[in-house]
Amino acid sequence: RNIALEVPVWDPDICIQCGKCVYVCPHAVIRAKVVPPELLANAPASFKSTEARWKELPNQKYVLQVAVEDCTGCALCVEACPVKDKRQTGRKAINMAPQLPLREAEAQNWEFFKQLPNHPRFDGIHFNNVKNVQLLEPLFEFSGACAGCGETPYLSLLTRLFGDRLYVANATGCSSIYGGNLPTTPWTFEAATGRGPAWSNSLFEDNAEFGLGMRLALDEQMNLARELVGRLRNVIGAELADALLNADQSTEQGIAAQRERVAELRRRLEGWRAETAALQPPIADLPSLISNLLAVSDKLVRKSVWIVGGDGWAYDIGYGGLDHVLASGHNVKMLVLDTEVYSNTGGQASKATPLGAIAKFAAAGKHTRKKDLGMMAMSYGNVYVAQVAMGANDAQTIKAFLEAESYNGPALIIAYSHCIAHGIDMAKGLHQQKLAADSGYWPLYRYDPRLHAQGKNPFQLDSGAPKIAFKDYAYNETRYRMLQQSHPEEAEALMKAAQAAVNEHWRKYEEMALKGIGQPHDGAGAMVGGAKSAGTLEPRVAV
Template sequence: FEYRIQVSTLDCTGCGNCANICPAKNKALVMKPLDTQEVQIRNWDFASKIPVKENVVPSDTVKGSQFKKPLFEFSGACGGCGETPYAKLVTQLFGDRMLITNATGCSSIWGGSAPSAPYTTNAKGKGPAWANSLFEDNAEYGYGMVLAMKQLRSKIEDYMRELSEMNIDPLAKKAISEWIAGKEDERANRESTARILKLLGGDLGDKKANEIGEKILELKDYLIKKSVWTFGGDGWAYDIGYGGLDHVLASGENINVLVFDTEVYSNTGGQASKATPIGAVAKFAASGKKVKKKDLGLMAMSYGYVYVAQIAMGASQKQTIRTFIEAERYNGPSLVIAYCPCINHGIYAGMGCTQLREKQAVDAGYWHLYRY
């Protein structure tokens, strides 16, 4: 196949990050004035109508992941926002089966500004289910979804086991046993679900079996394993919602937490949070913060059964994608803390250099990359 990276001229915020970090010797992208790029509007309209080619390349690599359709697009975030690239990548990896709970803050504003929303669907109509919680109860909100999902899928498994003991087609029994065996394996689960849906759509040769099949079909949205994510900023995770976050991580349940760490309360204008480092000047810390940054990752590690990682996309795209995949596959709670440069930082080089800023933060030893 040949491919082209097509930009939506009318939706681009013009920050320039993509052009700045392009690794090619001859840049694949060059920033030009809007009025010189009107021809690209037609190209975008054409490109958006081309059918998606699934599984052309492995999606668990940096390059491969970018052939997956983002199920997050055209948000209302600041141009060059450090948070949105992480949300985009997560939806490319897991978006068609994601449930997202979002703490109030910047990510709930760019994530759900009525009457529009940047979360979208693929060609099959599948996409992230997104909901905004209060500031303080986001982790518990996501935890409730995890428990609900667990209960519904457990009910499906009970129905499946009951069916498998009945006098039905051996092929149906095989499909049922494969679904039960691969219930928590996303790839195997997709394949067995497709077979189950095809079989349950017909006559199983037994009245009672058909009744059970109908009950399973009523719950068909839960046949495929869901990926539950809790999004929020450092004001939520380190401060106002920390009690709930700690409780949910301690539960041992399979939930993924993504913290957009801007190191200040971004949405309300840059007030200091517990994520603000010592000496930093921010609102409520005009003479420099007097105490050091809370080590949220280390605190979560102390449980011994929580997957914990710190990432910075601009420093290592490979480590970022590996972290998301490992966190999602881990059968237990995961906490991913992502470094997010923000307009409140007053970056001298401008918001077109936020990805570069992430690399500089890691190179200088200011921000550490790890997976635990």
């Protein structure tokens, strides 16, 4: 596309290979691989690499490459880089530089990089931290989202973690527009297998139900496949049939083993399809049974259904459906990309818009509090709930995604997503996320119903006690500052009310972390404390 005036340039000499730049890139433009040195023998002259720093991957090369023609120049990667160049003040292990002089050589480097193998997701490396996750191939790339968008890194992460097992039901909104600007689509497939996530878009008002329908259909197909495996046990072979039916798919290794079994199943079925007459004793309708099983055999591999949308969908127009689907107890995951405003239609207030912020339909500043969607979901007791902000704690975000996916029930993740509608320097979006958490406005937490059974508090507060006043976060953003400039007295009153709301909200969450929340939904286990925070229940900032 060549829209960036400046693009990042990597300095392999001081890079610590942390993967943070790869993790935060909204357009999956910057990527990392670890490869055997011999694969770099024919690399272009300007292609960079360095010794890989993975103890599980000895004697390998680490390469970090930017697709400069698809980079938007947002500089989030540079902001995320933790390494300061001691040789030159202000420089890091990755720095912005004019694109034009780099374009031709880097385009060649990108082509070379693309044909290098991606790391398999099941070879013993645990993809539960930012460093390792950078090696997973993203299957959401080069979208039409704004430069520096705070939503898309979460989608990129989703595809990295769950790959082609992912089924996405996408509500209308920004994510359906940049996710489906047909005839192109940023949802793509693995280079090695040609398989990728399934994606479809539904309306604002029925997306949760749409995703639930995907889950029910997948479950029906899986049940049919299991039934047919049982009926065709003699054809398939008892050992393979039993292994297919009893597979442990709780890990990527287990899932990979099941994929191999399904491939073997398909080989055997294809073989029998040609020779059904030879089978003794004969089985009635054997050709159609084999055809049916071939059609649904892929559903024997565990699938992951994610219902995705913005706050306009989740808090407002689609809320009834979201609540209904959470209450259904089915194994679906909901990801709310919370920009706190209807971003795609020009910035109208939603029930996620915070007190004191200006938005369309709240031109004098919103006078009511943001709805606490997480608390409402937690009240069910059997819903996994997490609130995340990757700019505040990238590891907690990965943990929440993995825990939600592994939970055999409904899950809700509310993800802070900075947005152009906030009126910020988008290069500082991750920093704003951190300030939101530091102020206590956006506490990071995870509520895992499985902890009930272990006699633990299911609510874990992952944020420390507030360190800054709410206004020190809010007044970096035009949506709050505008009112301060036009109606200073009104702004001051709203800011005071907003700080009081933050204090009250934080106290409530801290108390839940210290004392436990509700009763175990299944009667298992007793509650004990489990706070990670400082432990005092006093408000941190005076109002």
